[in-house]
Amino acid sequence: MPYGPHTMADRARMLATVGIDSVDELFADIPVALRASRLDLPEPEPELVLAARLESLAARNRVDLASFLGAGVYRHYSPAAVDQILLRGEWYTAYTPYQPEISQGTLQSIYEYESLIAELVALDVVSASHYDGAAATAEAALMTCRSTRRERVLVSRAVHRQYRETLATYFLGGELELDEIPVVADGPDAGTTDLAALERLLAEADRPVAGVIAGQPNFFGLLEPMAEIGRLAHATGALFVAVVEPVSLAVLAPPGAYGADIAAGEGQPLGIAPQYGGPFLGILACTDGLVRQIPGRLVGMTADLDGKRAYVMTMRAREQDIRREKAASNICTNQALLALAASVYLACIGPHGLRDVAALGAARAAELEAALAAAGAPRLHPGPYLNEFVVRVPDAPAVHRRLLERGILAGLVLAEAEPGDPALADGLLVCATEVTTAEEIDRFAAALADALADAPAVEPGARTAATAGAVR
Amino acid sequence: MAPVDLRYTRDHEWVRVEGDVATIGITEYAAGQLGDIVFVELPEVGRTLERAAAFGVVESVKAVSDLFAPVSGRVVEANDALAGQPELVNGDPYGGGWMLRITLSEPSQLDELLDAAAYDALIAEG
Numbered sequence: 001m002p003y004g005p006h007t008m009a010d011r012a013r014m015l016a017t018v019g020i021d022s023v024d025e026l027f028a029d030i031p032v033a034l035r036a037s038r039l040d041l042p043e044p045e046p047e048l049v050l051a052a053r054l055e056s057l058a059a060r061n062r063v064d065l066a067s068f069l070g071a072g073v074y075r076h077y078s079p080a081a082v083d084q085i086l087l088r089g090e091w092y093t094a095y096t097p098y099q100p101e102i103s104q105g106t107l108q109s110i111y112e113y114e115s116l117i118a119e120l121v122a123l124d125v126v127s128a129s130h131y132d133g134a135a136a137t138a139e140a141a142l143m144t145c146r147s148t149r150r151e152r153v154l155v156s157r158a159v160h161r162q163y164r165e166t167l168a169t170y171f172l173g174g175e176l177e178l179d180e181i182p183v184v185a186d187g188p189d190a191g192t193t194d195l196a197a198l199e200r201l202l203a204e205a206d207r208p209v210a211g212v213i214a215g216q217p218n219f220f221g222l223l224e225p226m227a228e229i230g231r232l233a234h235a236t237g238a239l240f241v242a243v244v245e246p247v248s249l250a251v252l253a254p255p256g257a258y259g260a261d262i263a264a265g266e267g268q269p270l271g272i273a274p275q276y277g278g279p280f281l282g283i284l285a286c287t288d289g290l291v292r293q294i295p296g297r298l299v300g301m302t303a304d305l306d307g308k309r310a311y312v313m314t315m316r317a318r319e320q321d322i323r324r325e326k327a328a329s330n331i332c333t334n335q336a337l338l339a340l341a342a343s344v345y346l347a348c349i350g351p352h353g354l355r356d357v358a359a360l361g362a363a364r365a366a367e368l369e370a371a372l373a374a375a376g377a378p379r380l381h382p383g384p385y386l387n388e389f390v391v392r393v394p395d396a397p398a399v400h401r402r403l404l405e406r407g408i409l410a411g412l413v414l415a416e417a418e419p420g421d422p423a424l425a426d427g428l429l430v431c432a433t434e435v436t437t438a439e440e441i442d443r444f445a446a447a448l449a450d451a452l453a454d455a456p457a458v459e460p461g462a463r464t465a466a467t468a469g470a471v472r
Numbered sequence: 473m474a475p476v477d478l479r480y481t482r483d484h485e486w487v488r489v490e491g492d493v494a495t496i497g498i499t500e501y502a503a504g505q506l507g508d509i510v511f512v513e514l515p516e517v518g519r520t521l522e523r524a525a526a527f528g529v530v531e532s533v534k535a536v537s538d539l540f541a542p543v544s545g546r547v548v549e550a551n552d553a554l555a556g557q558p559e560l561v562n563g564d565p566y567g568g569g570w571m572l573r574i575t576l577s578e579p580s581q582l583d584e585l586l587d588a589a590a591y592d593a594l595i596a597e598g
Binding site: 317322323326467 | 510511513529531532535536538545
């Protein structure tokens, strides 16, 4: 069989076999406006000119900012070994090492990734790996449905909105239902998952729940009563999915300790730069009882015929090449290079180092909270947080823009991220990590105090009643 | 040769009838074709099966295959031993490798199953 592109005759035969006249008919379901159009490229340029142009494009990135932006993607120091090891060409494939006899290095790296993450989440099984935290969370939701043979999943509104949107996309068009659990509006638990509402949703007659999803820390940086959420879920036969931030697990209880059946999360904080739009790393782990439901590669350690240590893919029959349409997932690829980055990062930093990273971030965040409160921006929620929290700033979008002009990225404007929620209209979601400096915190607080002093006084009645109520 | 006291489907399941209870498994031929079986997923007791509907999955080192109900009925027992010893399906397909016991809801469906001679002829055809 020749290794070449399909000839016109090949194509004609395939089209005749499926009974259509042109390849375009296969794309009929995609609106014309969304289809790829002809690439409209400029003429080639000399390398010298091109390099200058790319440099000027790259210079538009604001790398000078003091950043307090987190919201699911976090700045951390990455040891030089991480990027150096990733430069090795042997790693440059996401393809599955189906032949263990020629893939021991790749298999070992995946085994180590799975072992390190398993230790972090305190669950039995880790798969390698998924596109990002949102995709891993959606896979976790589907696992709960397959395992319980139920069709309804509850997700806390305090889980990142983009994760909830990804879940909604996965649930589109099938039998599955997705309901959101509200967050507590005020009082000491404001901003966390509403347990009373969860109990009501779980108790709805004839609508049994497959899984309950909550984040720790949640999108607002707050700590959730995870053990209690898990207990309520389990009492009705539902599974419990914890959406976690991996660095936090060095200081917070791991999902396995509070009864989560599945952990999903974004692996970016583990040695992966906060690059715009990814690529990132989806972490997914579960208890041993769910091992046949978890999608992705599982690598096991065994012995070969001579008794020597060997690594092999295991439980392959869950995957697409064997199980076809009944596979555990319809996504068959993985993020091997980024999983490797996470492994190298964790191996370099070590358990004590990771604890230092998490604890230093929390200490910096406490300094940030005090400095912003003194500058006139107190916290919105009273509950405990780790290294990210929401502050109240009158006219937050405008203040955010003014601070950007002064070289400060003042977190996430919640009026833009969560436009439907009046309680968040004045919120800025800010975070600190171990790379945040005291000098950056001082600059942020001083610039914020200036911006608030300069702000035109808000006329009474100019704000909606709901917003005014929320900031009081 | 397939045991003469059993009935068979074209999907390579066998059925043993005792009163109104049918025991179901897969044939020696099917187990041999699948290779070493590593996992059998069975329905829970109490579930109602429609004839020809997939009721479980058998997984070998090289393939995964659906299990189809030879007749309609309600599951009264599943072979829990297969969870720890799936190799029973290879080693003793008509004995310890049984999978389900169901109460028949339409016993007349048994008449449509193959006898041992017809099943042997089917696998001889290949």
